[in-house]
Amino acid sequence: MTADLWTALFIALLAAFTGYEVISRVPVLLHTPLMSGSNFIHGIVLVGGIVALGLATNDVERLVGFLAVVMGAMNVTGGYVVTERILAMFDRSRPKGGAK
Amino acid sequence: MTSPVQDAIDAVYVVAILAFVLGLKAMSSPATARRGIVYAGVAMLLAVVVTFFSPGLSNFAWITLGVVLGGGAGFYWARVVKMTAMPQMVAVFNGMGGGAAAAIAAVELVGSLSGATAVLSFTGAIIGSISIAGSVIAFLKLQGWMPSKAIVLPARQVLNFGVLVVGIGFGVAALVGLHAGYLGPFFGLLLLYGVLLTLPIGGADMPVVISLFNALTGIAVGLDGFALVNGPLGDAGYAMVIAGVLVGAAGSLLTMLMARAMNRSISNVFFSAFGAAEESGGTVQGSLKPIDATDAAVMMEYAGEVIVAPGYGMAVAQAQQKVKELSDLLSAKGVTVKFAIHPVAGRMPGHMNVLLAEAGISYDKLFDRDEINDEFASADVVLVIGANDVVNPAARRKGTPLEGMPILDVDRAKNVIVIKRGQGKGFAGIENELFYKENCRMLYGDAQAVLSQLVTALKRS
Numbered sequence: 001m002t003a004d005l006w007t008a009l010f011i012a013l014l015a016a017f018t019g020y021e022v023i024s025r026v027p028v029l030l031h032t033p034l035m036s037g038s039n040f041i042h043g044i045v046l047v048g049g050i051v052a053l054g055l056a057t058n059d060v061e062r063l064v065g066f067l068a069v070v071m072g073a074m075n076v077t078g079g080y081v082v083t084e085r086i087l088a089m090f091d092r093s094r095p096k097g098g099a100k
Numbered sequence: 101m102t103s104p105v106q107d108a109i110d111a112v113y114v115v116a117i118l119a120f121v122l123g124l125k126a127m128s129s130p131a132t133a134r135r136g137i138v139y140a141g142v143a144m145l146l147a148v149v150v151t152f153f154s155p156g157l158s159n160f161a162w163i164t165l166g167v168v169l170g171g172g173a174g175f176y177w178a179r180v181v182k183m184t185a186m187p188q189m190v191a192v193f194n195g196m197g198g199g200a201a202a203a204i205a206a207v208e209l210v211g212s213l214s215g216a217t218a219v220l221s222f223t224g225a226i227i228g229s230i231s232i233a234g235s236v237i238a239f240l241k242l243q244g245w246m247p248s249k250a251i252v253l254p255a256r257q258v259l260n261f262g263v264l265v266v267g268i269g270f271g272v273a274a275l276v277g278l279h280a281g282y283l284g285p286f287f288g289l290l291l292l293y294g295v296l297l298t299l300p301i302g303g304a305d306m307p308v309v310i311s312l313f314n315a316l317t318g319i320a321v322g323l324d325g326f327a328l329v330n331g332p333l334g335d336a337g338y339a340m341v342i343a344g345v346l347v348g349a350a351g352s353l354l355t356m357l358m359a360r361a362m363n364r365s366i367s368n369v370f371f372s373a374f375g376a377a378e379e380s381g382g383t384v385q386g387s388l389k390p391i392d393a394t395d396a397a398v399m400m401e402y403a404g405e406v407i408v409a410p411g412y413g414m415a416v417a418q419a420q421q422k423v424k425e426l427s428d429l430l431s432a433k434g435v436t437v438k439f440a441i442h443p444v445a446g447r448m449p450g451h452m453n454v455l456l457a458e459a460g461i462s463y464d465k466l467f468d469r470d471e472i473n474d475e476f477a478s479a480d481v482v483l484v485i486g487a488n489d490v491v492n493p494a495a496r497r498k499g500t501p502l503e504g505m506p507i508l509d510v511d512r513a514k515n516v517i518v519i520k521r522g523q524g525k526g527f528a529g530i531e532n533e534l535f536y537k538e539n540c541r542m543l544y545g546d547a548q549a550v551l552s553q554l555v556t557a558l559k560r561s
Contacts, residue, residue, distance in 0.1 A: 019349030054157030073170030
């Protein structure tokens, strides 16, 4: 393994603890929005898709990389809009009694 | 390696990661939840935009086209879909992430088939493929385009295991340098495995499954990140490792919390074919006793306390606004109205809270199962609106498919009125003993229409 991989492994361990700590003691009410929100965050895969497609040198890589970018971009925008729509309903500042 | 451009990009990645963590933290408390998604959104925008400026990239036309196509489709689809369909949308967009992770792994594998990088990509490819295939099946089931009942193939444990082993075999064959062409059947069989794994899972368990696939996608993204850190643009890889593993850990914990709320274990969800089992142990005694809206309205009007137990039927009928009207009218007449929210009423934890909040029903009237379960015995009327499995007393008996699932003890109330569209069974596909009890009356019809009748009847009196 290279030094970069070891660094990444240390980082991954810390990230795992962070994820665990951030979620513990969350009310049931927020399970769905949190699932949706974390679904949005793994949309970071789009960054990997852009790198993969950007460095592609033959047609197979370009095609598969393109698929990665399309799917990653869907994950990002769809994930954001869905989460935002769910959370908008928790907003207490809206006038009571009025559905849109 | 550290040009000023690369330094600037890395600085933005660091800020983005910080905003992701803060955003996730904010999303775990109701007061700050909405701020959280905005933090995360800004972080994502920054991370994606600066990646475009990474040195050495080409194929910009393709990248832009992909972002516009995928981004536009996701945005449009998520905007137009109804609130009731949100659970399956989470499944779809999660599947897209898993697919993207699998595709990136494929590009890495085609590029180089050796070393630690290849092994990491390989693992990412396995997890990503299972995640996208499983998520698509979850979507089809929740959307009703496929029967939500558990579908059980003969000898499925052996079949599933076989598909997995042969699929991984092809992948290993490609890895040890036989031929990159083996990657085709490798991905094909793993996608098939994702489908086979999800088919036997009944609709009631879908929230747990979607949450698990969400965590898996996070892990796949993290593994892709590992594979990328060795490449020419390694810093994008670190961002993916952190965000991916963050979601993987948070998602795994969330999955366990959800499973615990349903009193199910993860292995139980995946390997017990819940909902396919035949009802065993005694047939249901008694008969269904219908009631009309006017009588039901009178019953509630003269009650001291009414507890409403909403379910998916209310969501489908978009009846939450009528529920609010009914609740206001009853309150005005001096009746205490409370709402009992089962953790998995609807299709996902928190689904009912969201819909009722949308209609403007105050939070202090909403109670968790644990908070209100002892109160049913003293309630005069319980109004069940389109809920079924979560109020089925069969869950208390051994040997039924619902065994052990925590339920709302509505059958202990003095009177139960059930608003229900027809005589069909619940999501789990089993008969509901509650409906046959002496204290239970059935009010048939679409929830919205029936509630309108109740409201009219109450206004008249």
